[in-house]
Amino acid sequence: MISIPAPVIAFLLLGPVGFVATLALFILLSYVLYSYSGKILLKWYKAKKVGSLENLAVKAGVVTPDMYMFDHHLPMIFTAGTRGKFDIAVSSGAMGLFDASELEVMLAREIGHILNNDVPMNTMVALFAGSLASVSTFALWGALLGGFGQDYDPAPRFIRFLGMGLVAVPSALIAQLALSPSREIMVDAVSVELTKEPKLLADTLEYMQKYVGHYPMSLNPGHAHLFPLNLLSMEEFYDMHLSLFNTHPDVDIRVKQIMSKVN
Template structure:
């Protein structure tokens, strides 16, 4: 991994903070799930829910990322079509110490977006046509480094586990509310005693878990930003890409909903506020930038990314993506 030129103490502080926060949130979600199991089934329910949350960590995911990419009508790219993109992806994967570089897919959309699927052994990164033709090559490197960092940090598995815990909590909440309705006549006749604090926990469990999952997602985004800087030694590139993506999304929403001007509360976001991400990235600005052009010099000698010949496709049944 490339870390020369970056203030190592700053990077370590950010990385440690994000890691501790993620572990705390995941442990809190697992503990809360165990509490719900205890409320419904007693001590057996506590251990059952704990095991149900831990076992997925020991299982190696076997699903192919191609199944997810089919939902976006993504097409796999070949090295001959985009040699510069493949060169950057392979170099970043090598620096991130991935066993195999990710496959690259193109989504025929004018939106600026990219995402990763899979796991460390088998992964794929999908980028939109709009992202490749709008961002500067240096910004594309930053975006690819961010997505590869998600793969290297096992964020996809962590968020999958968090989603599983949230779904299990929702199921337990429904079971608890069903039992409450069955016993409602006895409760009204004062024939049954009810712990209303436990009832409140069961009712609001899905919302509590969802807020914790959103917080975990924001933490992993910060961690991927920091890891991307470690890979490229160029925080300004990713910060610039985030600014352009945010500007494009805001412009689109204003055209669709002219009266939309209220910001979303930070605790309801899947991603941190772009301004906060940019500030954190710029705080990692290296004192010397002698290495940040190393990837570009090898793969983007002309400083311009070739436009892909396939134009974006549109379909009235598939929404804004197409």
């Protein structure tokens, strides 16, 4: 939809040749973005390949995803990719927080996203919503470089707040319209099916929720939907926009759904 006016303008200014050239350029750019959006997200987090996730993939009957690791204190796990090639990225915080069995049930959820064909949409939403949400970070750095003090001082924080105010609604709207909260409940069910560990999954989600509540949030809100639960927290006035980006059902609701599968 965004690309339609540019070819029209090119037609008015340059005629049919300009229209065709501009339209071809936008089609090419769209194809490149779609094809490489997963790799772009992995580069965003400076993730490094460490192996593959064969056993769970074979159980689920999906193509084996590569596994990546990246440095972040929050326990973050996400799957990115399009066109049938998917990669699962795990943060250093998740590796430190979860033991082997807990990590397995969380990785099984990511396999569920692949099985349910959630990943291409999740990836594209993260790319576009995350890019829009980055405007607030640019505003903060612009304020700091402009001599407004440290990042915790009122002036740069308020400038960042104003920047987010401009982009929060369109950025969050992309996520809210494109993604259904039910996808998380569905992949919880896939994890239970693959691992046969409903109580462990429920306990791990609750443990993760309690853990992230004790640590400061440093996360692009346009990427919030990628992770197993909502990692965004409103700690002060400057965080008021973050509630717009939550596309996850409450953990309590998910735990009840999971435990309902216990015999």
